[in-house]
Amino acid sequence: MKAQIKLGRIFGIEIGLHYSWLIIAVLIALSLSQYFAESHPDWTGSVIWTMAIVTALLFFLSIVIHELSHAAIARRNNLPVKSITLFALGGVALIEKEAENAKTEFWMGIIGPITSAAIGFLCLGISYLLGWIPMSEPNTPLMAMLVWLGYINFGLAIFNMLPGFPMDGGRVFRGIVWAITGNRTKATIIASLTGQFLALSFIILGLIMFFSRSGFSGLWIAFIGWFLLNAAKATYAQEALAQQLAGLQVSDVMNQDCPVVDSRINLETFVEDNLLRTGQRCFVVVENEQPVGLLTSHEVKNIERKLWGFKMVTDAMKPLESIQVVSPETPVIEALEIIGREDVNQLPVVSNGQLKGIISRDRILNYLLTKQELKL
Helix, strand or coil: CCCCEEEEEECCEEEEECHHHHHHHHHHHHHHHHHHHHHCCCCCHHHHHHHHHHHHHHHHHHHHHHHHHHHHHHHHCCCCEEEEEEECCEEEEEECCCCCCHHHHHHHHHHHHHHHHHHHHHHHHHHHHCCCCCCCCCCCHHHHHHHHHHHHHHHHHHHHCCCCCCCHHHHHHHHHHHHHHCCHHHHHHHHHHHHHHHHHHHHHHHHHHHHHHHCHHHHHHHHHHHHHHHHHHHHHHHHHHHHHCCCCEHHHHCECCCCEEECCCEHHHHHHHHHHHHCCCEEEEEECCEEEEEEEHHHHHCCCHHHCCCCEHHHHCEEHHHCCCECCCCEHHHHHHHHHHHCCCEEEEEECCEEEEEEEHHHHHHHHHHHHHCCC
């Protein structure tokens, strides 16, 4: 899940919004305004809308805190966290590595619901100190906001503890199964299958509610189920892929005969003599016989066509020092994860400061297709 709107950084972690967040933010604000208007008809329109918007923003802040708790446990266990993205169904922390043991997996999963429950308890506790009587309708705007935030965060904690991967409860469940069986792969498969069953249940329930005239709420539950089903299936497929690539290193499938291009030619010459005539899509740019960057058709497209005759390949290339690299000993599955995370098609393979080859999606795909064809 990539963020299209960057908000800044908290503890070095990039916080961003997916476009879908804007839709759900508006819907939540509208829903809150309707709720406050019905519960407190004596409030003015400006009070209702102010409280609806502030409450919605604080709700999303609580989701960020929820995800930061995951990030804190990950970092404590030396798992790098790149970003947190808010989207239509909540938030997701991009943790760049999988947990190395069942204990870490368990705590990374359970800390989110614990944090949400703590936020809920804090909000309801403050409301109580302000005079709110539990189970009664709050009578001031501040109490109404805090009570709603308290209930919604408790609800979020309970929902996230459902034992279906990739929800927090699914991670907790995987950690428990992993600890019992001692087998991470088996635990992942069981958790993802449980997640698929749970997701299908959501879809069926949502459709029943919709055709029972529950309207939008039924469709929303079905949509959540559809999203969870896709995520659970992706987790299952990823684990199957990891099994196919188990024990394979980058050096086993990398392309060692990398096509090179001199840094002194312009883009027009590069396109005509190299890109079009060779059929290759990735070239190593060399200067004084030393690699200095990578150039693909994607980088060329970023330069206006009329400027190709005036721009050198070095003007369009990605400098080698700015590119994520891997070593020949890197597991292929790890390289594939980096390719997906960085949204690139290939990675340079470097050892002792020297370029040894290129590992690409195509090379990995061809390996898998050949293995499937030979039924290995």
